[in-house]
Amino acid sequence: MPKIVNHEERKALIAKSTWNVIARDGLEGASVRSIAKEANLSLGAVRHYFNTQEELLEFAMGLVEEQVTERIMEHTKQPQPPKQLVLNMLMEFIPIGNRTIEMQVWLEYISYKLRKKELREDSVHQGMLSMMTQLNENGLLRKDINMEEETIHLHALVDGLALHILMGLVKLDENRIRLLIERELDRIFT
Amino acid sequence: MPKIVNHEERKALIAKSTWNVIARDGLEGASVRSIAKEANLSLGAVRHYFNTQEELLEFAMGLVEEQVTERIMEHTKQPQPPKQLVLNMLMEFIPIGNRTIEMQVWLEYISYKLRKKELREDSVHQGMLSMMTQLNENGLLRKDINMEEETIHLHALVDGLALHILMGLVKLDENRIRLLIERELDRIFT
């Protein structure tokens, strides 16, 4: 008999307001009050959905990983040559347009989990490993390469590129970045 | 006629205490009070050397870049084959041992400057560019490579590796990391 409010949607809305606050004022500026203001909600309203600030921040930051993963998986629904598929998936890491805020929050997330010492696993890296394994099992990769090394190499390159683009060091347009990564894929694909 | 206290040394000591606080509690935990406590100084003492919290934080975070640059330049004093020199310099980016804290602070620094929109230049990347140019002028690089692309590629790889090592995703020991980067250098050296 309550006022009908979709719980999950509302939580996501608050989370995305949290992203904006974090991107603007950092984690130290992400007070419950400032987040409520950004979301156009009262302090009590926000607290109704999240019992503590920590719970809110972890939900908001965790949602980034979830959203990125989901977006990457979308590509598998569209039939395309394996190399193009991989390339399209990897391009999802590159912060362009809206995704800039996403990566800013992700950076804060890394720092946050690092000092909480809760950073031993990473679903994205796991996904990268299983993707490479699958490519290998399908005979799409060269036989003379060290799988572990190449996975590390590829992931490092993509994340490093993403970081430098975010920092504004690299001014290449989307297409040249694509070529840069494709060249790396050519090194390991048959 | 004052009590003799080396101003620069004292500021550096406070800065390094700031690093510890940032690595432990993040930028949001880096209050003037907590920094003073970490440095075994009074609140007033810290404020004597830094007029505002912002000034202190920027000094502390900026010192990281300074220190890394200095350490990298040390290698040029020791005569060694060009490729080995470059490799040794690049390895200074990899967070091993004490350098973990350094990179944690650097990450916060990136986020900080990013939201202050003061991140258009980076002395490290500039150094990378000039290093590559110099190698090329000495005829040590292959003629058929795109200099700009290779510089971006190499820097992204090293920083990506550094980030993933910090995150605990990559468990390779120092030697294997060295080999990974060396292999990349072999691709562009004559």
Next chain:
DNA sequence: ATTATTTTAATACAATCGTATTAAATAAAA
């Protein structure tokens, strides 16, 4: 229309924050 339950709003509280002020302590120079 009444009831039941969720959501919002208002207010309060103790703790901590950055900053400012002022006096005390310190130690080199006179």
Next chain:
DNA sequence: TTTTATTTAATACGATTGTATTAAAATAAT
């Protein structure tokens, strides 16, 4: 020893913080 500039310590102020409490408002089911 006295003088003097530097450094430290103590304290205070207003603002903001996370959290808690409580009552009001809103609305779907009865």
